[in-house]
Amino acid sequence: MKYKTALMKLMEVTYGKPIEELLVGTGVEVAQMLGVNQATVSRWKERVALMEEIKRLQDDSKFSR
Numbered sequence: 516m517k518y519k520t521a522l523m524k525l526m527e528v529t530y531g532k533p534i535e536e537l538l539v540g541t542g543v544e545v546a547q548m549l550g551v552n553q554a555t556v557s558r559w560k561e562r563v564a565l566m567e568e569i570k571r572l573q574d575d576s577k578f579s580r
Contacts, residue, residue: 522551537549538556542556
């Protein structure tokens, strides 16, 4: 399932870490570190959280069958 934007992938390559690790911290801290605005960080965090929840639900449904 595709959820990473081109800019998210660029940040992963640039910093050598998965975006999930790069997004740890406050929006202000992360935005300053990555050189993007806080709104971008907020959208990325929402995207990552949503995908983690979808993955968790899919894993739960596999075990409940």
